Amino acid sequence: MAEALTTPQPDLELWPIGNCQVSGLIDEAAGLVWGCVPRVDGDPVFCALLNGGQxxxxxxxxxxxxxxxxxxHYERNTPILVTRLEAEDGSAVEIRDFCPRFERSGRMHRPVAYVRIVRPVAGTPRLKITLRPMKGYGAQLAETTNGTNHVRYLVGPQAMRLTTDAPVGYLLEGRSYRVESDQHFFLGPDEPFTGNVRSEVRTMEAQTSRYWKHWVRGLHIPFEWQEEVIRCAITLKLCQHEETGAIVAALTTSIPEAPGSERNWDYRYCWIRDSYYTVQALNRLGALDVLEKYLAYLRNIVDAAQGGQIQPLYSVMGVGELNETTAAHLAGYRGMGPVRVGNAAYQQVQHDCYGQIVLPTAQGFLDQRLLRMADEHDFAALEAVGEMAWKMHDQPDAGLWEFRTRQEVHTYSAVMCWAACDRLANVAKQIGKPDRADFWSGRAAQIAAKIEQEAWVPDDAGGGHYGASFQSDYLDASLLQMVELRFLAPDNPRFQATFAAIEKELRRGEHMLRYASEDDFGLPETAFNVCTFWLIEALHLAGRDGEARKLFETMLGHSTQSGLLSEDLDFETGELWGNFPQTYSLVGVINGAGLLSKPWSEIR
Known part of the structure; x- marks a missing residue:
């Protein structure tokens, strides 16, 4: 007799669902183990992922x-998840999970709601439902009240209502029962459910499926690795909080970067840097809707800064104060706490953000496809950002890796400040402002000269490499971005020398470290996935396409069954670590596929 399946130990074999308002992660055994309301940075009413195995x-x-x-598996080209559970006697059910998203009454309908449909597909399955949301970051179970066909869960100041045509008594008592017909579950706002739950939920599913398939249909994707690119694109879109346009770095908090490392961070916020890379990748696929909404978010951030310092991250609502605390009632992923809420990095100075604001915003002046083209007022606001880039390009900061105990003049930050001035000059030329173009070109040239003077580390043999900062000679994988940012050409001898040094110092077999020197928590223990993708890009630029393709396929082989990646990877065991799904890593898949794929023209 086959052994019954037990509840799995938490891991990152998770399947995201969402609608750009709320999101959830489903584990391998049909458990919704992570989901925050009323939005991605809210209280995790489903928090089993971080509940220490409970x-x-x-x-x-x-x-x-x-x-x-x-x-x-996902329904093709959608985030609608289909799970088949099968018993030892051959009986089976199919579960379909999604968050509704479709146009209704002239606007996008994306309620704070999770929908689940259970269908008996073989034999005589007996179903048990465990629905136990919590509140206060795992502090206590939500109290319940119920009626004939609904259950109210008091998950905080507000309640959520489950409307269903399943037997409510069995659900509340956790009893198994025989499933003889389709059953529908809508967990959403605490208000009466209008209409027949069966027909309404099925209509929602059909409309949600139609929305996503039409969205994917508009993407410009590479010929090879189409399925992987589409899945990453859908998931990146799910990381956007559509109400404001903010894009979060990941859907989770406090998945450790390495076992027991306490490198546990809350990534449910909008980093200016991460969002830049996300919209850059989606823009290459033609997903302008994400870019347009994010540009609106940036305009609000720039307005609020009033020409002053811009933080590296904000809440999805644009709030700047993100005080970092710990959730005392959650033990953490596999018991590896702490579980952090908020992120103290908002207090840091990170000067690369100025370039990461200018670069995507510049498209608003040049792209005729956009519904709203940027205007004179937008250019004036962007010049204020450029002024900060100029002012801060040679000043110490925490850098893109967010060191908490030291500051230096990081080369990557200086190059991003150069890019801000360089792209302002480009925009000024295009919109007929030659005097401003000359002004910003001059500033870009001065920053470039400073970088060449201060960041280059010569060696005794007459060569050398760029250092991670003006004050040190250690190496940092972000230096590989100097070509992507157009600061250097791929054949530039200094870039080639730096690439060779980085590959020797930071490469660990098929993976890449951010840096190999000690930081606030000691030596890094895992590879940083986006850095491996930067290595793949550099190999391609160096004409080593065979190596690049092999390494790219290796990285895809580390993806979860859902086709996604987290932030980090144990370069010895191959296990994924860090918050999930990580936008940086998904960007790497999209960019790598675009660089390495055979062109469509060769296939047609």
Whole structure:
């Protein structure tokens, strides 16, 4: 007799669902183990992922008696997840999970809601439902009240209401029962559900499917690795909080970068840097809707700064104060706390953000496809950002890796400040402001000269490499971005020398470290996935396409079954670590596929 399937130990084999308002992560056994309301940075009412293995609370799970297997896939070109649970006697159910998203009444309907449909597909399955949301970051179970066909969960100042045509009594008591027909579950706002739940939920599913398939249809994707690129693009879009346009770095908090490292950070906020890379990748696919909404978010950030310092990150609502605390009632991923809420990096100085504001915003002046083209007022605001880039290009900061105990003049930050001035000059030329073009070109040239003078580390043999900062000679993988930012050409001898030094110092087999020197928490223990993708790009630029393709395929092989990646990877075991799904890593997949794929013209 087959052994029944047990509840799995938490891992990153997770399947995101969402609608650009709320999101959730489903594990391999049909458990909704992570989901925050009323938005991505809210209270995780589903928090079993970070509950130290206590997976019977903070979860919404379906299971069948005698269950021995679970298989999963997304409906093609959508974030609608299909899970099949099968029992030892051959009986089975299919579960369809999604968050509604479709146009209604002239606007996008994206409620704070999770929808689950259970269908018996073989034999006589007996279903058990565990639905136990929590509140206060795992402090206590949500209190319940119920009616004939609904259950109210008091998850904080507000409540959520489950409307269903399943037996409410069985659900509340956690009893198994025989499933003989499709059952529909809508967990959403605390208000009466209008219409027949069966027909309404099925209509929502059809409309949500249609929306996503049409969105994907408009993407310009490479010929090779189409499925991987589409999945990454959909997931990046799910990381946008559509109400404001903010893009979060990941959907989770406090998945450690390495086991027991306490490198546990809350990534449910909008980093200016991460968002730049996200919109850059999606823009290459033609997903202008994400760019347009993000540019609106940036305009609000720039307005609020009033020409002064801009923080490296903000909340999805544009709030700057993100005080870092710990959730005392959550033990953490596999018990590896702390679980952090908020991120003290908002207090840091990171000068690269000025370039990362100018670069995507510049497209607003040049791209005729946009619904709203940038105007004179936008250029004046952008020049204020450029002024800060000029002012700060040679000043110490925490750098893109957010060192908490030291500051230096980081080369990457200086290059980004150069890019801000360089792109302002480009925009000024295009919009008929030759005097401003000369002004910003001059400033860009001065910053470039400073970088060449201060960042180059000569060696005794007459060569050398760029250093990670003006004050040191250690290497940093972000230096590989000097070509992507057009600061250097790929054949520049200094870049080639730096690439060779980085590959020798930071490469660990098929993976790449951010840096190899000690930081606030000691030596890095895992590879940083986006840095491996930067290595792949550099190999391609060096004409080493065979190596680049092999390494790219290796990275894809580390993806979860859902086709996604987290932030970090153990370069010895191959296990994924860090917050999930990580936008940086998904950007790497999209960019790598675009660089390495055979062109469509060769196939047609």
């Amino acid at each position: 997976q019977q609370v903070g979860v919404w799970r379906f299971a069948i008696e005698g269950q021995v297997s679970a298989t999963q």
